[in-house]
């Protein structure tokens with residue numbers, strides 16, 4: 107780990123004051139600044155982060171939002187980015203750049219059924235691009251005229267911008283930010299532990315998936331253009347659909363000519379033990395959106411990857427006054443900066459050469475096994491996940507599945523932190539249901555580090571409940 111920049115007591119105090127006075131933190135109620143100092147991270151290496159007070163933590167969240175897949179301290183990424191920045195730091199995506207061409211090629215190798223890559227800055231933006239493609243096609247393509255509605259799933263999250271929020275099924279993330287955009291329609295989640303129909307798998311007949319057809323018929327199939335889903339719902343509680351689920355959705359989408367948008371922002375690049383989250387299922391999306399692990403957060407980059415048949419819809423005829431503007435008229439200043447693309451290229455090289463997807467599968471199975479042992483506690487209702495992406499749902503009453511309170515969750519996470527481990531949780535996502543702990547470490551994690559995490563969790567559970 108490199109030496110932190112800050113050292114002296116005065117400088118630490120300057121930073122602590124600056125944090126309190128100048129920063130508006132993400133997802134944080136202001137009152138917490140009055141009672142305690144925010145953690146200020148100053149250095150990181152592998153899975154370890156160090157705060158300004160010199161305390162070290164094992165980060166089981168890969169940077170808080172599951173994105174630092176390759177781990178911290180990757181000089182190879184930093185060096186490659188530096189060299190590219192010196193050579194050619196930027197030109198807008200209206201022209202080609204060598205890093206953009208190379209990395210798009212790499213992505214398409216990883217998704218052979220896809221045809222084109224559109225770069226942007228964030229997961230939210232990648233989803234916005236997909237929505238804009240759906241909306242534009244509903245105007246310019248005669249067979250898709252009026253197919254402007256986008257179906258989204260309860261408990262899924264697709265981003266912070268207004269379109270992406272409109273497509274998110276999390277009531278607390280949306281609370282007080284409305285009105286939302288017209289034409290976004292919600293369908294039920296697929297969480298077996300809290301089945302929307304109070305049924306049990308497989309007797310349920312996968313009613314949650316079949317319900318989607320009723321919703322489409324109710325809306326009018328001629329008005330529905332796309333469906334967006336996460337392969338495994340992330341921020342909504344780590345929800346893994348049953349194997350029959352996606353084939354049913356796919357069949358419904360095909361029946362009504364509805365594009366399936368797979369949001370791989372969290373699950374992509376090995377997080378779930380396979381390269382893509384949707385590789386776990388028999389499903390073939392039309393559009394895939396990517397961000398987070400795309401660069402392991404060494405750069406801000408996202409991508410909207412589409413099948414060729416979608417790209418081909420936007421081939422305008424410049425000589426025809428009616429269709430000359432039918433190309434995808436979209437741009438993003440920082441979308442596809444050469445530095446971020448170089449980080450993405452180097453990150454992918456690391457993931458492949460170090461076998462990190464396989465490590466996610468193997469270590470993920472071990473993590474899941476260790477966490478499953480927590481079911482011996484009355485407060486642990488459900489343990490679920492795939493690869494290095496696990497959730498532990500906490501309850502006050504196992505039989506009734508009553509969620510623990512926000513205060514109990516905060517105490518538990520605080521007790522884990524006090525033992526030197528940063529764990530995650532459903533955070534201001536679902537009213538009354540922010541009761542799932544998350545474990546999504548960097549994909550370089552070892553067995554010994556998993557043991558350290560689980561030991562801290564065991565001690566924290568015993569201290570809290």
Ligand SMILES: Cc1ncc(COP(=O)(O)O)c(C=O)c1O
Pocket residue numbers: 171227228229230231263264265266336340341369371372397398
């Ligand atoms: C599944 C999913 N999609 C999209 C986003 C939005 O990504 P960003 O925060 O980069 O805009 C997130 C963020 O957590 C996410 O979890």
